[in-house]
Amino acid sequence: MERYPDIEIYLAKADIPHIEAWLRDALDATPFKSAGKRKWRSRGQCNQAEVPVLLVEAVADGFATLWFDSDATPWPRDTDCARDAAKHLACEVRCSLGGWQPGDDPDRFWQVLPDGSEGAINWPDSGQ
Numbered sequence: 001m002e003r004y005p006d007i008e009i010y011l012a013k014a015d016i017p018h019i020e021a022w023l024r025d026a027l028d029a030t031p032f033k034s035a036g037k038r039k040w041r042s043r044g045q046c047n048q049a050e051v052p053v054l055l056v057e058a059v060a061d062g063f064a065t066l067w068f069d070s071d072a073t074p075w076p077r078d079t080d081c082a083r084d085a086a087k088h089l090a091c092e093v094r095c096s097l098g099g100w101q102p103g104d105d106p107d108r109f110w111q112v113l114p115d116g117s118e119g120a121i122n123w124p125d126s127g128q
Helices: 014-027 078-088
Strands: 006-013 039-048 049-060 065-066 091-094 109-112 118-122
Touching: 014 039, 014 049, 014 078, 039 118, 078 091, 078 109
Parallel strands: none
Antiparallel strands: 006 065, 006 091, 039 049, 049 065, 091 109, 109 118
């Protein structure tokens, strides 16, 4: 399975204490530290590699973005991370459909709901 160079997901709810608890379990991550207005940084580790984490609240349609700037995460792809986040954070999670290439539709995303249902959507036109 292809491993992405970084992971980015979008969270419908930025419940910082719950996100910190999930990241602590998944990456032994440190608590978030402020990195500016509505921005938070943390560092975790996986397989002895450092994993920088950035959370930015309310970036698109009220969603927060959570970015892991490393390929050394427990999740090989964005969709794997989105599934894990939706399950542990009990919120809707969105991510890219895969590695973006020129000519791809930039509004196509993968949506994972807390009940485990998932599928491709157009965002921002998803009507959510």
